[in-house]
Amino acid sequence: MEYEDVTEIHEEFGGDRLPPGQRETSAFPVLSKGDVPSWDPETWEFRCWGAIENELSYTFDAFQQLPHESQRQDFHCVTGWSRLDCVFTGVTFPTLANRAGVSDDAVHVMFHALDGYTTDLPLSDCLRDEVMFAWELDGEPLTGEHGGPLRVVTPHKYAYKGPKWITGIEFLTEKKRGYWEKRGYSQTANPWHEERYS
Numbered sequence: 001m002e003y004e005d006v007t008e009i010h011e012e013f014g015g016d017r018l019p020p021g022q023r024e025t026s027a028f029p030v031l032s033k034g035d036v037p038s039w040d041p042e043t044w045e046f047r048c049w050g051a052i053e054n055e056l057s058y059t060f061d062a063f064q065q066l067p068h069e070s071q072r073q074d075f076h077c078v079t080g081w082s083r084l085d086c087v088f089t090g091v092t093f094p095t096l097a098n099r100a101g102v103s104d105d106a107v108h109v110m111f112h113a114l115d116g117y118t119t120d121l122p123l124s125d126c127l128r129d130e131v132m133f134a135w136e137l138d139g140e141p142l143t144g145e146h147g148g149p150l151r152v153v154t155p156h157k158y159a160y161k162g163p164k165w166i167t168g169i170e171f172l173t174e175k176k177r178g179y180w181e182k183r184g185y186s187q188t189a190n191p192w193h194e195e196r197y198s
């Protein structure tokens, strides 16, 4: 399958491909704060709101019609495992942001998910092509436990910055903290600087 390889992004942060304190796993462990939420393809929608010019809303079918691509990425969990060479297929954050028309005063982003999970990032950390809204892993639809129908991936951050079961993005004019960020995990979450806790 055709994909872009972005596994060299560690060079930008001056680190090795395997960040410090991480061990490689060939399995793909599941890490969720609760049960896998159910979703209804009839009513499911993905929304963008807040500090943007055009509020957006997509059904799952419509979302998959957006321009999309596949990328080979690494996945680093804050608890210490990394799964290298994941091929994710989806829509990039900049593609959506362009359609939304992000306001000049937007500085931060809150992601919202079906299970009530939230996570936040500075807008500048989201406006990167490797931040993707993915529905496929290694050519197969994402399983429910790994965030299907749609999840976010953030290969430049620990994986708690990538919500599974994503339902929307809120563009913010000030910083706010998400689920784990309120409970002591780092807001910046750079794996090469080992920003695990705040």
Ligand SMILES: Nc1nc2c(c(=O)[nH]1)N[C@H]1C(S)=C(S)[C@@H](COP(=O)(O)O)O[C@H]1N2
Pocket (backbone or CB within 6 Å): 028, 029, 030, 031, 032, 033, 034, 076, 077, 078, 113, 114, 115, 117, 145, 146, 147, 159, 160, 161, 162, 163, 164, 165, 166
């Ligand atoms: N909606 C939601 N997204 C989530 C989580 C969660 O509990 N709920 N856990 C996060 C954490 S801590 C990690 S490490 C990754 C794990 O993804 P995986 O279960 O596919 O390995 O999902 C992240 N996204």
Ligand SMILES: [Mo]
Pocket (backbone or CB within 6 Å): 031, 077, 078, 079, 159, 160
């Ligand atoms: Mo995690």
